Amino acid sequence: MEILAYAAFGLYVSIIAIGGVIAVAAGNLVRALVGLIMTLFGVAGMYLLMAAPVMAFMQLLIYVGAVAVLIFIAIMLVRTGPDGDETTSRSGRQILYALLGLAAPAVILSSVVVTNPVESFSTPTAVTVKELGKGLLGPYTLAFELISVVLLVAMAGAVLIAFERRISK
Amino acid sequence: MNIGPITVPIELVRIMVAILAFSLFIGLNGVILVWLERKVAGHVQRRPGPYEVGPHGLLQPVADALKLIGKQLFIPKGADKILFWAAPILSFLPVFLLLIPMPFGPKLFALDVDLGLLLILAFAGVNVLAICLAGWSSRNKWSLLGAARAVSQCVAYEIPMLLSLLSVAFMEGTLNLTQIVNQQEPWLWNIVYQPLAFIIFFVCAVAETNRCPFDLPEAESELTAGFHTEYSGMAFSMFMLAEYSYIIVVCCVATAVFLGGWHGPFYPGSWWFLGKVYALILVFMWLRWTYPRVRFDQLLNINWKWLLPLSLLNLFVTAFLVKVL
Known part of the structure; x- marks a missing residue:
């Protein structure tokens, strides 16, 4: 059982990593989006491994089923062919900076994990939907509602930007 | 179960066996449904349909399949x-996952998944x-238009579909399909309590599977073939197989959630389930060959102005009644 769990962990990590690399290094926007979707699938797998199926399915339902599809529509609206601006080759300096940028969170996170090891269960316990619902409508109501306000602000901002462009034309 | 040093959980074995069985089921259904569709279309239009290959044209889909493989x-x-080759595979693969929580009979199911309904929706x-990927990667304006239509249609119709299923979930207090079926009585199915939710679900199912009268993503008179214009041979047939499989999946969900699953007035069992599924599929085909295609603004108006408010209302009334009664 444990070997299978490790195998699944390795598989999900590699899906996430490969997806991330594709998302950053891809030559055009749609391929980058496919990389992002791969990463989202890998993260959903991680949730399943941590015995949080509700989170995993919600991740797929909302991010893959809705958000990724909406990003797709946005990409189609801006008309990118398979040979967009991103296909021009990158200079060595750009790649160096990108790697340095990648190193920063890795170094910080690993140092935090090494100095303050996180306490975790060796076998995950599943949280039922009932407990989750009670938590969201009980002690975590404020945080839950604040997140939706953030989304509302983001949406209003998007509408504002779209309107401004139409007026300037 | 032990294989050498590794202990394989029994669920994994069940899933493997189920996937094998599902491939057979889907393949066979693909053949049967293509024949059935052509026959239904023929008889609706007062002609016999395929007649030459085999008795009553029964071997016609086999001939079609051979032609498609050879193309x-x-x-x-x-x-x-x-992405062009990934799209048809990506369209077809989820079908196996969608069938895993389906309760085909009292003992006939792949896995008893607690969040079965959520898994299917996800x-x-x-x-x-x-x-989308098929439409975009084809580099063809018809394909791209078809993909754009598919996005706005599917994203829109997903919401009332979710809400109508949610009202049943409120009533039953579970997302487990096996339990939902078990809690229904032999005759008093959920459709009796939730007729509006069933109608909304069915309309949304027709739209989600891109079937006529909502088949705008592949409207052949406007977009040649929509998102699969550029696909030939087996890639095209993968899309067709996926489309028929999704019809089977939505009919299975409708049967399990609204029509009492394998329950029946006598001899309950998987034959009831399959019978209801095929009856619903026939309704799908009947709709396709009876109604003309809607216009795109009509399509979106039906959803945002009628189905969405109605399903919200239905959900609120259900929630109220569940709390009060």
Whole structure:
């Protein structure tokens, strides 16, 4: 059982990593989006491994089923062919900076994990939907509602930007 | 179960066996449904339908399949090669996952998944993505238009579909399909308590599976073939197989959630389940060959002005009644 769990962990990590690399290094926007979707699938797998199926399915339902599809529509609206601006080759300096940028969170996170090891269960316990619902409508109501306000602000901002462009034309 | 040093959980074995069985089920259904569709279309239009190959044209789909396998696979110039071939596979693969929580009979199911309904809704969204990728990577304006239509249609119709299923989930207090079926009585199915939710679900199911009268993503008179214009041979038939499989999946969900699953007034069992599923599929085909295609603004108006408010109302009334009664 444990070997299978490790195998699944390795598989999900590699899906996430490969997806991330594709998302950053891809030559055009749609391929980058496919990389992002791969990463989202890998993260959903991680949730399943941590015995949080509700989170995993919600991740797929909302991010893959809705958000990724909406990003797709946005990409189609801006008309990118398979040979967009991103296909021009990158200079060595750009790649160096990108790697340095990648190193920063890795170094910080690993140092935090090494100095303050996180306490975790060796076998995950599943949280039922009932407990989750009670938590969201009980002690975590404020945080839950604040997140939706953030989304509302983001949406209003998007509408504002779209309107401004139409007026300037 | 032990294989050498590794202990394989029994669920994994069940899933393996189930996937094998599902491939047989889907393949067989693909053949049967293609024949049935052509026959239904023929009789609706007062002609016999396929008649030459085999008795009553029964071997016609086999001949079609052989032709499709023999066809050259063709990729348009300037198309994105990887995504172009990935799209039909991505469209077809989730079907196996969608069938896993389905209770075909009292003992006949792959896995008793606690969040079965949620699993189906989560993985059903992958099909839209596949259609998008197919439309975009073909580098063809008809394909792209078809993909754009598919996105706005599927995203819109997903919401009332979710809400109508949610009202049943409120009533039953579970997302487990096996339990939902078990809690229904032999005759008093959920459709009796939730007729509006069933109608909304069915309309949304027709739209989500891109079937006529809502088949705008592949409207042949306007977009040649929509998102699969550029696909030939087996790639095209993968899309067709996926479409028929999704019809089977939505009919299975409708049967399990609204029509009492394998329950029946006598001899309950999987034959009831399959009978109801095929009856619903026949309704799908009947609709396709009876109604003309709606216009795109009509399509979106039906959803946002009628189905969405109605399903919200239904959900609120259900929630109120569940709390009060």
